Amino acid sequence: MRYIFVMIAFFGLTHSAFAMDGVNTDTGDAVTVDDGTVFTVDAIVPVFNADGDELDLTVQKVTPGDKVVTVDFLNVDSGEASTFEFTTP
Numbered sequence: 001m002r003y004i005f006v007m008i009a010f011f012g013l014t015h016s017a018f019a020m021d022g023v024n025t026d027t028g029d030a031v032t033v034d035d036g037t038v039f040t041v042d043a044i045v046p047v048f049n050a051d052g053d054e055l056d057l058t059v060q061k062v063t064p065g066d067k068v069v070t071v072d073f074l075n076v077d078s079g080e081a082s083t084f085e086f087t088t089p
Helices: 004-018
Strands: 018-023 030-034 043-047 054-064 068-074 079-085
Touching: none
Parallel strands: none
Antiparallel strands: 018 030, 018 079, 030 043, 043 054, 054 068, 068 079
C-alpha cells in the first residue's frame, strides 16, 4: 500500500514539474502546456493560465518558427479564438 502511495505522489509531482511556457498574444497573459505536448490540427490540448486554471482548447493552426511555435486555438465552450506563442528549446 505504501508503494502505491509513493508512486502516486511521485507521478503527481513530476507531471506538473515540466511545462512549456507561452504567452497569449491577444492579452499578454502567461500560459503553459505540459512539456512534450504535440500540436496537431483539431487536437484538444489542455492549456493552463497563470492562475493554474485548465482550458481545453482545440488547435486550429500551427505555425512553427525558429525558437517559437505559434498556435491558433478555439475554445469550443465559449467560441473564443486565441493565438498563443510557445518558446521551444
